[in-house]
Amino acid sequence: MALAFTALTSLLLIAIFIFKEGVPFIARVGFRDFLLSSDWRPQAGHFGIYPMIVASLLVTLGAMLVGAPLGIACAVFLNEFVSKPVTRVIKPTIELLAGIPSVVYGFIGVVVVAPLIRSQFGGPGLSMLCASLILGVMVLPTIISISTDVLASVPNAYREGALALGATRWQSVHLVILKAARSGIVAAVILGMGRAIGETMAVIMVAGNTVQVPRSALDSVCTLTAKIAMEMGSATGPHRQALFAIGVVLFLMIMMFNALAMTAIKKRFAGK
C-alpha cells in the first residue's frame, strides 16, 4: 500500500525542495541580515525581509481582529440561538464564502474597499487596512465551520445544567459553553491565521506592495507571499533563491501555526 504514503511523500518533497533552494541562501547571506535587515534590493545583492515579515504578521493580526470576533459570533449564534432548520440553510450559505476564489475577493478589495478607504481616511487606499479587511472576510468560513463543529460537540447536558440552575441562554453560553469549547475555538482562530498569512493573490491586489515597515494602517505594505508571487516570474540566480528562502520562512511559520492548532485540539480531547 505504497499509495497511502503519497501525502507524506509529497509533504517531504515540498519541504526538501523548498529548503534545498532556500536554506543555503539564508546561510550565505546570514540569518540576521536576511531576517532583520530592511534593505531589499535584489539587483544590488541586498536581501532583507524584515519589512515583509512585519507586514505579514500585522496584516494577519488585522485580519484576525476582523475575522475572529465576527466568525465566533456567527458560530455561537448559529449553534445556540437559532433553530436547526434555519442553521441548515445559513451554514452552507456561509460555507459558500469559502468557495469564492481569492482573486475575486482581491478584486472587490480593489474596486470597492480601497476607494472607500481612500475617500474616508485618505492614504493610497491599497493598504494594510484594506488587506486586513479582505483577509478578515476570507478567513470567516474557516473560523465559523470549525467553531460550529466544536460548539456542536459540547455535550447538551452542559446547556441543560446551566439552564436548570436559572441561567439565561446567554449566561449558559458565555459562562459554560464557551469555556468548554475554548481550546477548540482557539484552534479555529489559529488555523484561520494560517490561512491569512498564506493568502497570496488577494493580498497582492489590495495591499499596495510597497516594501516598508508601516507606520499606520493606511500605509501600503508588501507581505512575504506577495513578494514571492510578484517576483517569481522574472527572478533568476540569487534573487530566485531569495524568494525560496522567503518560502522557507513562510513554511516554518505555517507549520508553527499548525502545530499550535493541533496542540489546542489535542488538549481539548485530552481534557474530556
Next chain:
Amino acid sequence: MRIPPRNTQALAVTLLAGATGLTLAVLVFVIVFILGKGLPVISLGFLFDNPQEMGKAGGIFPTLVGTLILPLVAILIALPAGVGTAVYLSEYTGDNLATRIIRFGTDCLAGIPSIIFGLFGFIFFVTTLKMGWCILSGALTLAIMVLPTIIRTAEEAIRAVPAGYREVSCSLGATRWETVLKVVLPNALPGIVTGIMLSIGRCIGETAAVIFTAGASLRLPHSVFDSTRTMAVHFYILAREGISNENAYGTAAVLILSVLLVNSLSYWMMNRFIARRTK
C-alpha cells in the same frame, strides 16, 4: 449597578445576530456585485470566442477549456492516491505509528498555502523534472494540494459504511480486498464524490499554485504538455494589469457561477448521503 441578565441576553443576541447578518450581507454583496456587473458581459460569443489583444477584446474560450481540463487531470491523479490512502487508513490498519504519521502528514499538507504549492510545483515539476509550464505540471501540483481533502472525505465515507456489511461480506467468503471493492467502496461512493466536487471547486478558484506551474498561455492546448490559462488566472491578469475591466467582470461572473454550481452540487450530494445514512 448590575444589568439584569434578561437585558444582557437581549444585547448579546442582537450583537450575535448582527454579526451573522453582516457575514451574510458580505456574501450576498460579493456575489450580487460581481454578477450584476459581469452577467451583462456574458454572451455566447464571450464564452466561445478566442480572446483578442491579450483578452482586451473577444471571448474567454481557451480559459474555459483550461478550467475544465486542469481540475479534471488533477482529480484523475489525486483520486487513486487519496482513496487508496483512505482505504489503507480505515480498512487495513488499526491505530499504529504508520497511520499516525500518515494522518499527521495529511493534516500538515492541508495547512500549506497555495503559494508554497506553486513554488514547489515550479521548482520540482517545471524545473527539476524539466516538464516546463504545462497542464501536467499544474495538474500534479493541484493533485497534491487537494489530496488531503480527498483523503479526509473518503476516509469519513468509508468509516460510515456499517461494520455489519464488512462482517457479512467476509463471512460469505470474501477476502478483505473483495470486501473493499464490492461492499465498502460502492457504499462510500457518494461521500467520495462529494470530496471530488469540493476539490474541483478548489482547483477552479486556484490562482497562485496554477500560474507558476501551468503557465498562462492563451492558446488552446493540444495535449497535457501544453501550457494553459484557467479562468481564475485570466481574471487575475485582466484585473491586475488593467487590461479590460469589462472582460474581467465577465470572467469573474463565469468563474463564480461555476464554483457556486460545483459547490452547491457537492452540498446537495452530501446532504442526500447523510439523509440516506440516517434513514
Next chain:
Amino acid sequence: MTDAVKISNRNFSVFYGAIQALRGITLDVLAHQILGIIGPAGSGKTALLRSMNRLNDLNPNCRVEGQILLDGEDIYQPEFDAVRLRKRVGMVFALPVPLPLSLFDNIVYGPRLSGIRARARLNELVERSLQAAFLWDEVKDRLQTSALRLSGGQQQRLCLARVLAMEPEVILLDEPCSGLDPISTSRIEEALMALKSKYTIVLVTNNTKQAARVADTTAFLLQGELVEVGPTDRIFTAPKDQRTNDYVSGRFG
C-alpha cells in the same frame, strides 16, 4: 454418520485486549445435529461462535489460544486459509444485515465470489436456497428489488438463504431470532429443523426455550467457561451442575 465430530474446540481461549472472553473451552460439535449454546449476556457465546469461522480475525485486538479442529484440521494453523474456511462455515448474525443490493444479488454474493458466473446456475441456487429458507413463495416475483425493503423476519430468512447459497458444511447462527416476532421465529426454527439433515448447525441463543425446542445437544456457558454440555433433554430436565439448573429454570440471566 450422526456421531461424527465435525468441529472440535480444544482448550480454546479468546482474549479481547486484556479481557479474556473464553476460558479453555473444550466442546465437540457433531455432524448433522443442532448444537444449542445458551448462557446469559457476556458469557462468551458469540466469541465462541465467531471463533469457529475466524471472524475474530477482523478485530486486531483479538488473540486466541488453543485449537479448533474442522474435520480434524486445525483452522488456526497459519497455512489454513481463513477465506476458504468461511466458505465452508457460514454465519447468520443477530441482526439481519442484508447488503444494500437486490435480493438476487444478496444471495449470489458468495457464489459469485467463488467464481460461479453462469446465469442458469445462479438462478437455480437462488431458488433452491430461498425455498430452503422458506422465503421463496413470498419473494419470487420481486427478486430484483432492494433487500432493504423486506420486513425484519424476511430479511433474516434472506440472510439464511444467502448462507445456504454458498453450500457450506456448517451454519453458525448468532441469536438469529433476537429481533423477530414469534411467527417469524417459528419460520426460522422450522427451516433449521429441515436443514439439519444436510448441514451441521450451531445455534447461539439467549432464549432457553428456543434451545429446548430445536437443539439436539445443548451447551451452557457462563463467564467464558463451559459449565455443562449434554443432550438437550437431560440439560433441561436433569442438569448436573447447580448453575445450569438455576439458569434453565430462569433463576438468573
